[in-house]
Amino acid sequence: MTVTLPSRRTLATSAERRLNLDNINPHVKAAKYAVRGELAVKAEEYRVRLSEGDKSLPFDSVIFANIGNPQQLDQKPISFFRQVLSLLENTALLEHPEALRTTFGYQQDVIDRAKVLLADVQSVGAYSHSQGAPVIRNSVAKFIEERDGFSANPQDLYLTGGASSGVSTLLNIICDGPSAGVLVPIPQYPLYTATLSLLNAQCVPYNLEEEKAWGTDVNAIRENLSRAKAAGTDVRAIVVINPGNPTGASLSAEDIKGVLDLAAEEKLVVIADEVYQTNVFTGEFISFKKRLRQLQQEVSGKYDNVELVSLHSVSKGMVGECGHRGGYFELVGFDPEVAAQVYKYVSIMLCPPVIGQCLVELMVNPPKEGAPSHELYQKEYNGIRDGLRKRAFALYEAFQRMEGVECQEPQGAMYLFPTITLPAKAIEAAKAENRAADEFYCLRLLDATGVCVVPGSGFGQKENTLHFRTTFLAPGTDWVERIVKFHSEFMAKYN
Amino acid sequence: MTVTLPSRRTLATSAERRLNLDNINPHVKAAKYAVRGELAVKAEEYRVRLSEGDKSLPFDSVIFANIGNPQQLDQKPISFFRQVLSLLENTALLEHPEALRTTFGYQQDVIDRAKVLLADVQSVGAYSHSQGAPVIRNSVAKFIEERDGFSANPQDLYLTGGASSGVSTLLNIICDGPSAGVLVPIPQYPLYTATLSLLNAQCVPYNLEEEKAWGTDVNAIRENLSRAKAAGTDVRAIVVINPGNPTGASLSAEDIKGVLDLAAEEKLVVIADEVYQTNVFTGEFISFKKRLRQLQQEVSGKYDNVELVSLHSVSKGMVGECGHRGGYFELVGFDPEVAAQVYKYVSIMLCPPVIGQCLVELMVNPPKEGAPSHELYQKEYNGIRDGLRKRAFALYEAFQRMEGVECQEPQGAMYLFPTITLPAKAIEAAKAENRAADEFYCLRLLDATGVCVVPGSGFGQKENTLHFRTTFLAPGTDWVERIVKFHSEFMAKYN
Numbered sequence: 001m002t003v004t005l006p007s008r009r010t011l012a013t014s015a016e017r018r019l020n021l022d023n024i025n026p027h028v029k030a031a032k033y034a035v036r037g038e039l040a041v042k043a044e045e046y047r048v049r050l051s052e053g054d055k056s057l058p059f060d061s062v063i064f065a066n067i068g069n070p071q072q073l074d075q076k077p078i079s080f081f082r083q084v085l086s087l088l089e090n091t092a093l094l095e096h097p098e099a100l101r102t103t104f105g106y107q108q109d110v111i112d113r114a115k116v117l118l119a120d121v122q123s124v125g126a127y128s129h130s131q132g133a134p135v136i137r138n139s140v141a142k143f144i145e146e147r148d149g150f151s152a153n154p155q156d157l158y159l160t161g162g163a164s165s166g167v168s169t170l171l172n173i174i175c176d177g178p179s180a181g182v183l184v185p186i187p188q189y190p191l192y193t194a195t196l197s198l199l200n201a202q203c204v205p206y207n208l209e210e211e212k213a214w215g216t217d218v219n220a221i222r223e224n225l226s227r228a229k230a231a232g233t234d235v236r237a238i239v240v241i242n243p244g245n246p247t248g249a250s251l252s253a254e255d256i257k258g259v260l261d262l263a264a265e266e267k268l269v270v271i272a273d274e275v276y277q278t279n280v281f282t283g284e285f286i287s288f289k290k291r292l293r294q295l296q297q298e299v300s301g302k303y304d305n306v307e308l309v310s311l312h313s314v315s316k317g318m319v320g321e322c323g324h325r326g327g328y329f330e331l332v333g334f335d336p337e338v339a340a341q342v343y344k345y346v347s348i349m350l351c352p353p354v355i356g357q358c359l360v361e362l363m364v365n366p367p368k369e370g371a372p373s374h375e376l377y378q379k380e381y382n383g384i385r386d387g388l389r390k391r392a393f394a395l396y397e398a399f400q401r402m403e404g405v406e407c408q409e410p411q412g413a414m415y416l417f418p419t420i421t422l423p424a425k426a427i428e429a430a431k432a433e434n435r436a437a438d439e440f441y442c443l444r445l446l447d448a449t450g451v452c453v454v455p456g457s458g459f460g461q462k463e464n465t466l467h468f469r470t471t472f473l474a475p476g477t478d479w480v481e482r483i484v485k486f487h488s489e490f491m492a493k494y495n
Numbered sequence: 496m497t498v499t500l501p502s503r504r505t506l507a508t509s510a511e512r513r514l515n516l517d518n519i520n521p522h523v524k525a526a527k528y529a530v531r532g533e534l535a536v537k538a539e540e541y542r543v544r545l546s547e548g549d550k551s552l553p554f555d556s557v558i559f560a561n562i563g564n565p566q567q568l569d570q571k572p573i574s575f576f577r578q579v580l581s582l583l584e585n586t587a588l589l590e591h592p593e594a595l596r597t598t599f600g601y602q603q604d605v606i607d608r609a610k611v612l613l614a615d616v617q618s619v620g621a622y623s624h625s626q627g628a629p630v631i632r633n634s635v636a637k638f639i640e641e642r643d644g645f646s647a648n649p650q651d652l653y654l655t656g657g658a659s660s661g662v663s664t665l666l667n668i669i670c671d672g673p674s675a676g677v678l679v680p681i682p683q684y685p686l687y688t689a690t691l692s693l694l695n696a697q698c699v700p701y702n703l704e705e706e707k708a709w710g711t712d713v714n715a716i717r718e719n720l721s722r723a724k725a726a727g728t729d730v731r732a733i734v735v736i737n738p739g740n741p742t743g744a745s746l747s748a749e750d751i752k753g754v755l756d757l758a759a760e761e762k763l764v765v766i767a768d769e770v771y772q773t774n775v776f777t778g779e780f781i782s783f784k785k786r787l788r789q790l791q792q793e794v795s796g797k798y799d800n801v802e803l804v805s806l807h808s809v810s811k812g813m814v815g816e817c818g819h820r821g822g823y824f825e826l827v828g829f830d831p832e833v834a835a836q837v838y839k840y841v842s843i844m845l846c847p848p849v850i851g852q853c854l855v856e857l858m859v860n861p862p863k864e865g866a867p868s869h870e871l872y873q874k875e876y877n878g879i880r881d882g883l884r885k886r887a888f889a890l891y892e893a894f895q896r897m898e899g900v901e902c903q904e905p906q907g908a909m910y911l912f913p914t915i916t917l918p919a920k921a922i923e924a925a926k927a928e929n930r931a932a933d934e935f936y937c938l939r940l941l942d943a944t945g946v947c948v949v950p951g952s953g954f955g956q957k958e959n960t961l962h963f964r965t966t967f968l969a970p971g972t973d974w975v976e977r978i979v980k981f982h983s984e985f986m987a988k989y990n
Contacts, residue, residue, distance in 0.1 A: 016800045018731060018762045021832040025671045028840050036625055036842035044624070071618035082585040089850075090581035092574070092599065099598040103591050123566035125816040129539070130531055161656060161820070164844050172693070176520045194843045198667070236513060267513045305511045321620040323849035325656070337516040345523050347531035348689045349659050353848040354818035355584075 031197035033190050034458025039442055040066050043452035059450035063479040065470040066452040068245075068414040070320030074387070074475035077321065078380050080110060080373045081362045087114035088124045088358055107372035117358050124354040130347035132159025132328065133354070136361040140328055143364035148290035152330060158342065159360060161325040161352040163275045163313040168195050170271060170309055170329065173342055174237050175201035181233035183221060183268070187417065187459035187467070189245040204228040204235055207462055210419065213408055214249035216240070218258035225266060237269035238262070243276040243285065243412035246459050246469035250283050250412050256291040263306050270308045275327070276413040278317035281389055283411075289332055308332040314359045316414065318384040326356030326363075392416065392472040398480045402487045414473055417456070420466045426494035438466040444490060449482040526692035528685050529953025534937055535561055538947035545945075554945035558974040560965040561947040563740075563909040565815030569882070569970035572816065573875050575605060575868045576857045582609035583619045583853055602867035612853050619849045625842035627654025627823065628849070631856040635823055638859035643785035647825065653837065654855060656820040656847040658770045658808040663690050665766060665804055665824065668837055669732050670696035676728035678716060678763070682912065682954035682962070684740045699723040699730055702957055705914065708903050709744035711735070713753035720761060732764035733757070738771040738780065738907035741954050741964035745778050745907050751786040758801050765803045770822070771908040773812035776884055778906070784827055803827040809854045811909065813879040821851030821858075887911065887967040893975045897982045909968055912951070915961045921989035933961040939985060944977040 021029065047062040064072060071077060083106050087093050093100060094114065100106040120135035121128055131137065137154035144152035160166035171182065171192075181202035184192045188205075196203045206221040208214045221238070228235050240259055242251045251259075263270045272288035289310050295303045311329045315322035331339055351357075366381075367373040392410035399407040399418050407418035422437050430440030438455035446452050456467030470483075516524065542557040559567060566572060578601050582588050588595060589609065595601040615630035616623055626632065632649035639647035655661035666677065666687075676697035679687045683700075691698045701716040703709045716733070723730050735754055737746045746754075758765045767783035784805050790798045806824045810817035826834055846852075861876075862868040887905035894902040894913050902913035917932055925935030933950035941947050951962030965978075 017828070017830045017833075018764050018800075018802055019669065019833045020830050021836070023671060024668050024833055024836060028668055028836055031839065031843065033839060033843045036845070037839075067622065069622045071621040077618065077620050079585075079587070082587075086581040086585035086588060089584050090574075090577040092577075093581060096598050099594060103594040103598070104588060121818070123572065123818065125572050125818045126566040127562065127564045127817050161848065162845065168844070173519050173523055174514065176518060191843060198840075198843075269513050305513075307513055322622050323616070323618065323620045323846070325846075325848040333512070335512045335515050338512075338514045338519055341516070341519060341523055344526065344528060344532075345693075348526065348528045348686060348693075349663070350531070350657065351818070351820075353656065353820040353851060355850055356848060 027198050027200045031194040032458075033194045034454055035067055035190060037458070039439075039446060039452055039454065040064075042443075043446055043450075046446070046450060057450070058448060059482070061450055063449075063451045063474045063482075065474055065479070066454045068316060068471050068473065069322060070414070070473050071323065073473045075320045075384060075473065076380070078319065078377060078384075080367055080377045081319070081321070081359060083110045084113050084117070084362055085355060085358065087111065088117060088355060091118060109367055109371045109373050113362070117361060121354055121358070124358065126354070128351045128354050128357060130351050131343060132157065132352060132357050132360075136357050137328075139361045139365045140330075144287075144289065144330060148287055148293065150290060150293040152289075156331045156334075156339070158329050158331070158346060159352050159357045160311075160327040160329060160346075161356060162315055162322065163273065163311040163327040163329075164191055165325075165352070166311050166327055166329040167191055167271070167273070169342065169345055171195045171199055171201070173338065173345060174269060175199045177201070179232060179234045181228050181235040182271075183225065183235060183238035185216070185239065185241060185244070187246050187456060187461055187469075188239070189241060189273070190458055192239050193460070202228070202233045204233060205460060208244070208247060208249070210408070210462070210465075213411065214244055214247035214417075216251065216255050216259060218262055221259075221262060225262075235266075235268065237271055239271045239273065240288070241273040242288070243280055245273075245276065245413050246415045246417040246454075247408070248411045248413040248415050248417065249408070250280050250285060252283070253286055253291060256286060256288060257295065260288070260292055260295060260303060260306060263308075264303050267305075270306065272308060272310045274310050275313040275316045277312065279388070279414060280412040281392065281410055285412075289330065292332065305333065307334050309334075314356065314363050317363075318381045319359075319363050320384070321359055324356040324359050325353055326360045327352075328360055388414070388472065391474075394477055395470070395472045395480055398484050402484060403491050405487070410472070414471050415469050416472060417459075417467050417469050420468065422466060423491065423494040426490070429494065438468060441466070441490070442468055445483065445486055448486045448489075449479070451479050451482055451486075522693050522695045526689040527953075528689045529949055530562055530685060532953070534934075534941060534947055534949065535559075537938075538941055538945075541941070541945060552945070553943060554977070557945045557947065558969045558977075559947050560969055560974070561949045563811060563966050563968065564817060565909070565968050566818065568968045570815045570879060570968065571875070573814065573872060573879075575862055575872045576814070576816070576854060578605045579608050579612070579857055580850060580853065582606065583612060583850060586613060604862055604866045604868050608857070612856060616849055616853065619853065621849070623846045623849050623852060625846050626838060627652065627847060627852050627855075631852050632823075634856045634860045635825075639784065639825065643782055643788065645785060645788040647784075651826045651829075651834070653824050653826070653841060654847050654852045655806075655822040655824060655841075656851060657810055657817065658768065658806045658822040658824075659686055660820075660847070661806050661822055661824040662686055662766070662768070664837065664840055666690045666694055666696070667840060668833065669764060670694045672696070674727060674729045676723055676730040677766075678720065678730060678733040680711070680734065680736060680739070682741050682951060682956055682964075683734070684736060684768070685953055687734055688955070697723070697728045699728060700955060703739070703742060703744070705903070705957070705960075708906065709739055709742035709912075711746065711750050711754060713757055716754075716757060720757075730761070730763065732766055734766045734768065735783070736768040736771075737783070738775055740768075740771065740908050741910045741912045741949075742903070743906045743908040743910050743912065744903070745775050745780060747778070748781050748786060751781060751783060752790065755783070755787055755790060755798060755801060758803075759798050762800075765801065767803060767805045769805050770808040770811045772807065774883070774909060775907040776887065776905055780907075784825065787827065800828065802829050804829075809851065809858050812858075813876045814854075814858050815879070816854055819851045819854050820848055821855045822847075823855055883909070883967065886969075889972055890965070890967045890975055893979050897979060898986050900982070905967070909966050910964050911967060912954075912962050912964050915963065917961060918986065918989040921985070924989065933963060936961070936985070937963055940978065940981055943981045943984075944974070946974050946977055946981075
């Protein structure tokens with residue numbers, strides 16, 4: 001029998017408790033993370049109300065366009081990946097290969113791959129090496145070599161629980177106290193500012209150039225760097241998100257060189273967040289590692305000591321397996337003694353999820369041409385890629401129809417980040433609610449349509465500009481039309 | 496074609512690099528984590544050498560008795576768990592229920608459970624709510640209610656990537672700077688001291704009483720607390736590991752009351768690490784939550800404001816699925832504003848691995864009596880439990896045969912933590928190598944036998960005592976005999 005205690009016990013005041021908002025870690029309190037903030041919480045409340053049959057809302061579904069969560073929306077997992085994972089989870093299935101093939105359509109390469117991975121990890125229920133299982137790191141190294149044309153060493157690779165935990169590890173190593181600073185693009189994925197807040201380190205922002213398709217302007221970075229140094233900040237690293245989040249922008253070889261020049265001259269560690277490397281619509285993805293190695297070949301000396309870390313993940317791309325929390329980072333040019341500290345740091349949390357590690361292996365080593373699973377894999381992969389592109393452009397075209405909305409042509413990642421120009425009356429109404437104008441707009445959008453997006457202020461934006469970030473993952477066009485209709489009514493109301 | 500660059504590029508000196516051992520985060524540098532330290536690295540090197548056919552070593556296998564990693568050794572996963580997980584990974588399997596039943600022996604409750612979980616998480620590849628999927632938290636709350644006889648609220652539950660990440664979250668919230676202190680048992684699982692180092696907070700140690708079967712002595716805790724307070728430390732919390740790691744000790748109702756009295760009187764948050772709650776050989780496991788609720792019923796007022804957090808995990812017990820990184824913690828009596836900060840903190844890392852969350856659900860809600868999978872589940876569960884007990888006592892008996900080794904009778908967890916008394920000459924030999932004597936002993940043991948254990952200094956021990964921690968997970972008795980033989984030769988050499 002379960003006893004529920006009298007409620008007086010929940011009536012303790014903050015002052016009576018040991019922990020309250022005024023005495024916990026102030027750096028946790030200071031951290032901001034809008035992607036899962038007030039709007040997301042409200043959207044979830046609406047979802048629950050709808051699922052409980054509430055008919056009082058002016059929409060019949062909630063669209064979570066606030067977060068790059070492909071499989072929450074339309075995206076189906078890639079069969080080859082999930083077939084292998086099912087065998088890793090239940091190795092007893094391997095005892096009946098004939099039934100796997102005939103009834104369930106598992107190809108021989110699915111079965112073979114599961115056996116290779118099991119030979120290395122023993123069981124996905126066992127801890128692995130803290131840097132990740134050796135065979136999986138070998139595959140990642142091979143993938144990087146093939147992508148870039150330059151060698152990669154498995155010992156420099158660290159598998160992670162999604163790229164987020166990798167970023168956290170790296171910033172924990174790099175930041176040595178309140179004077180340490182890291183250059184972060186604006187707009188940015190708020191993981192960076194939140195983690196720097198937690199570490200009580202300085203975010204040194206640099207603006208991306210919206211009018212130049214959200215590219216980098218190295219001169220502007222230099223200016224901000226000088227200003228930060230003059231103010232006593234010990235700037236140690238620069239974050240580049242390529243392709244960009246929330247902007248979707250893909251950097252050119254020249255832009256990347258600009259950042260590497262700066263890194264070499266100013267001795268900055270480069271943190272290259274490359275999780276959207278396969279989500280590229282225009283141009284091609286060039287990794288920072290490849291560009292660095294090219295420059296090291298071309299120019300003697302200058303780039304030799306550049307320290308670079310590149311992050312990747314199973315969460316994005318055509319994989320979209322964010323719930324599995326898999327990823328890796330590669331250290332390039334790091335001091336071995338520092339790398340040993342990175343190892344110690346990650347070993348405290350023992351190891352990243354082993355099934356997520358296996359998924360990293362499958363992502364970097366998919367069925368090759370001629371392999372039994374190749375055709376289905378390629379079909380599914382292309383289907384996801386084409387669907388993303390189609391939805392991105394449909395959304396972009398809708399934005400073009402909207403008064404006061406300007407948007408760069410989709411380039412990559414999973415997001416659009418349009419500028420919105422709001423009427424003065426709307427800005428006043430926001431002030432009256434003590435809110436940023438873009439936040440006010442996004443809240444009204446959610447209340448009216450069930451579509452959840454994130455205000456630009458959650459990522460940072462140039463002063464006196466307003467934006468919002470939306471994914472283009474949700475299926476169909478109904479939700480896009482909801483936005484169009486809301487926007488025109490909103491503008492009419494406040495104009 | 497892959498280009499390997501000339502090696503001069505790896506010859507940059509520490510001083511030329513941006514990051515070196517002298518300028519990275521000093522708190523990372525200060526952190527110690529022996530479970531995966533020098534000995535573990537050396538053991539892994541031996542394992543690789545053996546696997547490559549090296550015949551020069553005096554042993555033919557490495558026994559990783561340094562870490563509670565059951566499935567790396569003999570322990571098989573529980574079939575019901577893995578069957579459900581295989582369906583979650585590949586939902587296409589659900590399209591052929593007949594083949595699942597007849598060829599693969601999946602019972603109907605396996606299929607049903609997979610469908611219930613999928614209805615909640617949608618896909619194990621999608622991010623979940625940052626606190627964990629709602630249906631899974633409901634199951635955990637029900638489990639706690641049935642275990643304790645007191646109500647539990649799913650909103651107070653936070654699913655985690657193993658208990659380790661939960662501990663990290665909590666200490667990040669609690670510690671507000673260098674004067675913050677947390678009482679930690681000695682010996683302890685080094686996650687606590689390592690995380691406090693990272694946070695630059697104070698570890699306030701309190702000794703467990705080896706002669707009282709590693710129980711707590713509240714008077715001794717009080718003394719240490721007073722001393723720490725007098726030295727200016729703001730002691731905020733007390734960690735209790737029950738059943739103990741590395742000691743295996745199970746606390747009595749009276750011991751638990753003693754800690755709760757102290758917490759109530761001194762306003763300390765209680766962090767109850769209860770991951771070994773099903774690994775109990777003698778007596779019964781009593782949760783801190785249950786004892787707290789009992790005291791709140793029995794005594795008016797005194798315990799009303801106690802803040803307690805209890806942690807659990809899929810890594811230990813008869814589950815042993817540490818590679819899946821699943822766990823949870825429950826906040827009891829916390830200020831809702833503080834709980835909101837915990838939510839924000841965990842949301843920065845998005846969500847714990849979803850397949851690990853599903854495994855938490857299966858652990859807390861296994862097939863009940865009468866359910867089709869119950870019999871097999873119970874048989875496997877009991878088999879693991881009995882095997883652990885048998886191996887624990889076999890190891891204990893071996894220790895009793897060894898000169899200068901004293902060991903408490905096995906009580907629980909997965910470890911024994913014997914005291915060793917070493918000859919003066921051995922202690923001198925250790926000093927000559929600039930090593931602690933227990934570390935010296937464990938290194939010689941590894942070099943001679945391939946058995947990897949962790950020196951007591953990795954967990955902390957009373958001054959002038961020496962210990963080591965060994966798991967009792969490895970199958971067979973050969974490795975135990977290797978230890979016995981080594982020990983007698985070691986003692987002969989240094990006596």
